[in-house]
Amino acid sequence: MNEDTEAMADNVGQIDDRLDLQAAVRALPDHLRWVLVLNVNQGLAYAEIATVLDIPLGTVKSRMFHAVRKLREALHARLEQ
Amino acid sequence: MPDWNSKQKDLWGFSSCPLSVDVPAYIQGELSSEARAHFEKHLEKCRPCQSDVRESQAVLARLREVPAGGMEVDLLPRILAEAAKVEGPALHPRRVLLWSAAAAALVLLAAGIVWGVRGSSLRRAGHPEDAGLRAADVSRGAVDLAVDWLARAQEPSGGWSAARWSGQPLYDVGITGLAALALLDGIPEAATPSAGKDTGPGPALERASSYLVKEQAADGRFGPEFGGTLYNHGIATVALLELFGRTREGRLRGPIDDAILYLRRTQSTQGGWGYLGSSADEPNTALTCWPLQALLLARALGWSGLDEAIGSGFKHLARVSDQSGRLGYRRPGDFLYGWETLSAMGAYCALLNRDASLFPPNLRNRLLDGVVRARAATRSGRDLYRDFFVSSALEALPRERGGHWPEEASRALAAHQVQQGANRGSWEPEDPWSTVGGRIYSTATAMLILQADRRGHRIAQWVERN
Numbered sequence: 001m002n003e004d005t006e007a008m009a010d011n012v013g014q015i016d017d018r019l020d021l022q023a024a025v026r027a028l029p030d031h032l033r034w035v036l037v038l039n040v041n042q043g044l045a046y047a048e049i050a051t052v053l054d055i056p057l058g059t060v061k062s063r064m065f066h067a068v069r070k071l072r073e074a075l076h077a078r079l080e081q
Numbered sequence: 082m083p084d085w086n087s088k089q090k091d092l093w094g095f096s097s098c099p100l101s102v103d104v105p106a107y108i109q110g111e112l113s114s115e116a117r118a119h120f121e122k123h124l125e126k127c128r129p130c131q132s133d134v135r136e137s138q139a140v141l142a143r144l145r146e147v148p149a150g151g152m153e154v155d156l157l158p159r160i161l162a163e164a165a166k167v168e169g170p171a172l173h174p175r176r177v178l179l180w181s182a183a184a185a186a187l188v189l190l191a192a193g194i195v196w197g198v199r200g201s202s203l204r205r206a207g208h209p210e211d212a213g214l215r216a217a218d219v220s221r222g223a224v225d226l227a228v229d230w231l232a233r234a235q236e237p238s239g240g241w242s243a244a245r246w247s248g249q250p251l252y253d254v255g256i257t258g259l260a261a262l263a264l265l266d267g268i269p270e271a272a273t274p275s276a277g278k279d280t281g282p283g284p285a286l287e288r289a290s291s292y293l294v295k296e297q298a299a300d301g302r303f304g305p306e307f308g309g310t311l312y313n314h315g316i317a318t319v320a321l322l323e324l325f326g327r328t329r330e331g332r333l334r335g336p337i338d339d340a341i342l343y344l345r346r347t348q349s350t351q352g353g354w355g356y357l358g359s360s361a362d363e364p365n366t367a368l369t370c371w372p373l374q375a376l377l378l379a380r381a382l383g384w385s386g387l388d389e390a391i392g393s394g395f396k397h398l399a400r401v402s403d404q405s406g407r408l409g410y411r412r413p414g415d416f417l418y419g420w421e422t423l424s425a426m427g428a429y430c431a432l433l434n435r436d437a438s439l440f441p442p443n444l445r446n447r448l449l450d451g452v453v454r455a456r457a458a459t460r461s462g463r464d465l466y467r468d469f470f471v472s473s474a475l476e477a478l479p480r481e482r483g484g485h486w487p488e489e490a491s492r493a494l495a496a497h498q499v500q501q502g503a504n505r506g507s508w509e510p511e512d513p514w515s516t517v518g519g520r521i522y523s524t525a526t527a528m529l530i531l532q533a534d535r536r537g538h539r540i541a542q543w544v545e546r547n
Contacts, residue, residue: 025144
């Protein structure tokens with residue numbers, strides 16, 4: 001494989017990863033997805049998310065944890081296929 | 082505290098340690114300092130949590146690289162609408178207000194994204210200069226408006242007050258330095274501030290530099306003596322150096338000489354600079370990059386005898402760097418506030434240095450790759466301090482290596498400028514560092530981001546000449 005092909009394969013791999021990740025985010029239960037998207041994509045701090053969604057700060061923290069863990073599970077499951 | 086070993090891992094080696102719920106909050110700097118200290122102590126011993134931190138960091142970083150248009154643009158209004166539906170008619174009035182404010186902000190954000198996308202498709206359609214000019218015009222217009230606001234906010238002393246604009250009073254000198262830097266590219270080429278007479282930022286700059294010189298203590302230190310002294314001092318020294326570079330005013334030489342001596346006296350024996358400003362304090366990367374930047378600028382502008390101090394400063398960066406060139410706060414992997422800001426600061430310092438003997442070339446290359454990756458994080462647009470360093474580093478980085486601050490980011494920033502009322506021209510103090518620097522900080526930093534290309538070009542000339 002020459003360098004170009006390798007680079008292309010690498011890019012395709014990355015795109016695959018992104019699609020997987022996007023799909024995994026979409027598959028999250030609403031209450032986890034809302035917190036994750038507000039934080040990661042909209043840049044809201046935990047305290048701001050707590051205010052906007054009117055949930056306790058500790059709940060934001062644990063939902064972030066569960067969201068990240070579910071995404072990790074999804075990525076691991078894909079690697080094992 | 083029990084030591085959790087491999088028995089506590091589940092199917093894919095995830096930690097089942099009860100403290101692992103803190104991992105994302107830890108990575109994102111969302112733990113209180115007490116909880117953070119507690120967690121760090123635990124982390125030293127808990128292997129499952131250590132690997133959780135590494136993997137979660139990777140997932141969070143990749144999430145930010147997922148392109149806009151998928152999740153960002155369309156999901157947010159829906160989140161708010163769906164969340165409202167779930168709660169039904171029992172909505173608390175305060176929340177309705179918050180939601181409508183948030184929804185309004187999101188519409189603006191979505192508009193900004195669409196606008197940015199349209200700009201780039203225009204360019205692909207074959208109007209490169211057209212679109213480029215318009216992006217530059219947007220930045221220029223925003224900066225002009227901000228210059229007016231900054232000039233109005235200047236105190237009779239010539240400085241700017243952090244406290245008057247919801248910042249902390251101890252940082253007047255630092256934000257005055259930032260404001261002076263932000264005004265610097267508004268004065269015409271090859272003009273001294275006084276040559277500008279009554280128009281433009283010239284007079285404001287002259288009063289600002291007089292204020293800074295007046296605030297210098299007998300030992301060379303700018304501003305009050307306290308834990309954050311070196312922020313004030315480092316920023317003020319950089320501001321006076323850049324002003325000297327533009328104007329070559331002889332009156333600035335003495336104060337700069339004294340300021341450099343102060344930096345050398347306060348350098349830690351381990352190479353960097355620490356909070357107490359004493360040579361015995363443990364250095365940290367966030368503080369170190371201002372003094373280091375000042376010394377590098379001074380050398381580019383003709384000051385000599387600084388190589389040893391600069392080399393030791395770089396030694397600190399080498400010590401806190403991990404394998405992929407990300408810089409930690411006190412140690413490798415110590416990402417108190419994420420790695421992007423610190424790594425961009427380090428990359429920027431590396432780019433101000435042309436002497437390979439002062440800095441390991443491998444680390445330099447890793448840092449330069451790192452800042453290109455850090456660009457992905459700036460899409461969230463909530464941290465002006467980070468974006469200031471990322472934009473500075475990207476503008477100093479050659480284009481073939483991925484340099485150049487994206488126009489879309491500048492457009493989005495300009496779209497957030499206050500357009501009406503007494504604060505027209507400023508930026509709202511709403512990012513994580515605004516509680517320290519207030520509206521002067523948020524406005525000056527936004528201006529510096531929008532002018533990163535001009536400032537980068539000016540500084541590159543000094544660095545290359547030396």
